Amino acid sequence: MGSLHLRPEPDGGARVIDDTTFTAAQVNTSARILLEALREPRTEQELVTTLALAADCTPAEATAPVARLLADLTAYGWIEPAPRTD
Numbered sequence: 001m002g003s004l005h006l007r008p009e010p011d012g013g014a015r016v017i018d019d020t021t022f023t024a025a026q027v028n029t030s031a032r033i034l035l036e037a038l039r040e041p042r043t044e045q046e047l048v049t050t051l052a053l054a055a056d057c058t059p060a061e062a063t064a065p066v067a068r069l070l071a072d073l074t075a076y077g078w079i080e081p082a083p084r085t086d
Contacts (some may be wrong), residue, residue, distance in 0.1 A: 004078055006035055018078060025076075030055055031069055040081060044070065 002019075006014040012029035026063075027035065033054045034047055044066060045059075052062040073079045
């Protein structure tokens with residue numbers, strides 16, 4: 001995530017800018033929180049816990065949104081795919 005920069009927006013979200021591809025995206029508050037958390041290596045479960053705490057919801061409710069965000073970020077090439085454990 002070294003080439004990604006977050007520009008906080010007044011609504012709590014952020015504008016994400018990739019300095020290498022000049023790709024930009026607007027993200028909501030939850031995605032901003034997760035992107036900030038991704039500045040350090042984290043497991044998917046740690047990210048679920050981070051979002052659940054920030055959104056005041058259960059980890060079960062946060063699991064699907066985190067998985068979707070990670071899939072999108074991987075597809076953009078902004079994060080590396082999780083290593084396979086099987």
